Amino acid sequence: MWDAYLSLAVENPALFWTIFVIALSTLAILLGQIVPWLTQLLLRRFLKEDAKTFYSRVVQPHRFLLTLTGAAAAFDIVAWILLQGVWYVPWYPTLEFGLTLALSTVLGLLLFRCFQTYFNEYLLSAALEGGRKTNSELLLVGRFLAIAGLILTLFTLFAQTHRINIIGIFASLGVGGIAIAFSAQKVLEQLLGGVVIYIDRPFSVDDYIGLPDGTFGRVEAIGLRSTKIRTSGKGTLAVVPNSSLIQATVENFTGAKKVMAIVYLNLYRSVGEEEQALIRQVILESTQDIFGLDNRSTNIAFRNLDGGRLTQVQATLFILGATGSSMEIRRQLLDIANQKMTERLKSYGISFDIEEPTVYVDSPITI
Template sequence: MLTRIATFLDTAGVNAIALRDVLITFGLRVGTVIVLVVLFVIIGRYTSRLVKLIIRRFLPRPIALRVQTLIDPITPSFSLVGTLILITLTRSLTILQPYPPLYITLEMLTELGLVAGLAWLTSRLLRQFVEMYGVDIIDRLGQGVNELLLVCETAINIVIWTFAVVFYAQNQNVNVVGLLTGVGIGGLAIAFAAQKTLEQLLGTVVLYLDSPFKPGEYIRYSTITGEVYGRIESIGLRSTKIRTAAKNTLLIVPNSIMANLDIENITRGKKIMVLLYLDFPRVLGDREKALVQQVVVRCTNTIYGIDPGSTNIALLDEPEAGISRARVTFFILGSTENSIQIRKRLLELANERISSELKDYGIEFEMLNEPTIYVESPITL
């Protein structure tokens, strides 16, 4: 077999020794790149620590602590981006320049990963900032906190990813303006030829962006023929499949129609019961109990998303222990996990206000180690 290969190489004019040298050189270059990448991965794991060190070194301590709380939950993202930055800045892939197809492919993938990683990191930092400080800032400005905060977050994320796509395209010498012009002209021609199909695809985009329902959720809506109640089986590119509750049949509805319907999402019709305990170091008098009820009701009723009139306060005295305990219960309403998180953050601010106002009245109290308990409960239809 080896004799046949050698004969073939000689026939083709390829020297076996030269081929061996080429393969050895290629192996050494690839091996060097692999070693460098492994080294950069190890160094990249310490990117977040390096960023924290720089923050502590050049920023005042209060600001540095706040920035560190933003970085801690997204440490893996810093590690990935740090590795890609090292690979790009050191130009380690230039070792493979004698092999243009491999070099160009790896260079393009590395730059794509770096741009996507930076966009993802920026998006995660934005979400962390909104969750930790966005509610506080808007509340201090005296503005009402609602789902508009989530809409703004989504809009900024769209801007971030659009900028990332344009930047990468420009870096790859792609004429973005010309591409968009060509797509626009071609899009007009396609729009006239496949108007219905595009309408359904646009409905799909609207459903995924707005997310009025997800697979597994129960919905109800009205049509000309009557009311439809069922479980979402899947959301496809063209249509949504619904398993009807009464007949157990599969209803297939175009997404363009679903996007324009008034839909009642039964699954998301839930509320979270909040239990808040306040322990007072002495038995409260009637006047002090009235003040506690007044302060708690006023502070909780200002929270956006609380079920109106659901606040209930029970004050219990324990004369033997010489203390009083207040149990506060109310319900938080929300359709998505993000909106629930905003309401929980508002509740933390309300707790701080309750503490501040009661102390102004000379009423001291302590909260338990786990002061707030959340219990999910379905809304009664």
């Protein structure tokens, strides 16, 4: 049968390679199904008791990507054994480059998704348990640097395994960059300013901002070289270089707002003044470590329901204005603080139900 298959490669190459690809893909998929089991086995070896919890919370949500990565790795390895070891196929190096690139891409996506889940499930909780103010912007920068390091590591490994002179590439880019920098210094400063604005996000399109020179208006567009501001009153369009904006004190009036988070706790009985004071203290202590939370505005109200047999606690918290991923991280930190608050109240023997989800309401600040 094997000789007949090999003779098919000479008589009908197209049919031969079609059968080869289908058989190899089927084998790769079957081997890929084993990868989740191997991952759990390795986690049990290194993480001991926490392996099952870690796998279910971090890896299990991305099981499809894990299986796909295993299938891609199996396809690459078996193809290398057959096409390079058993049969020598001249065009295999080109095929191997594409296979390894696909494997690196899927692996990078898997690690990226797993890291995001790990960041949300573990690092945010650890930050709050540290007992210090949790700076959401610092967490955001740390997540960005970790992801950038992951991408750079995968790119470096891919380049080294395929004999790509990565040092030479960076050196060439460095020499070329120096030459360009001298010839277009001002333009580069403006372009880099645009990159800083896109990363730091001090303002967005449609935000009202004020500059130290008296310019005040609505941001109409943010370009790589300059930002266009429609001035209030006159209606003229001010074109401000991005390099000037990143060095100036920009006052964002649209960002002057709070997001009001309302949490409801339903107790199964009425509570006295001493228990109310305890509940108020637990709520304040559980939320005081969140950076960006206006503790001075926190309001905790008690209401009697069902003729005084039940008590409802309304905790109104205010998250200071932030945009994009930073606000999302602050909301996640608040959810973790709610879990801590729940555990502490139950440890005091106070039974209750917490209404889901937390209500978020934009609360503009009067300027």
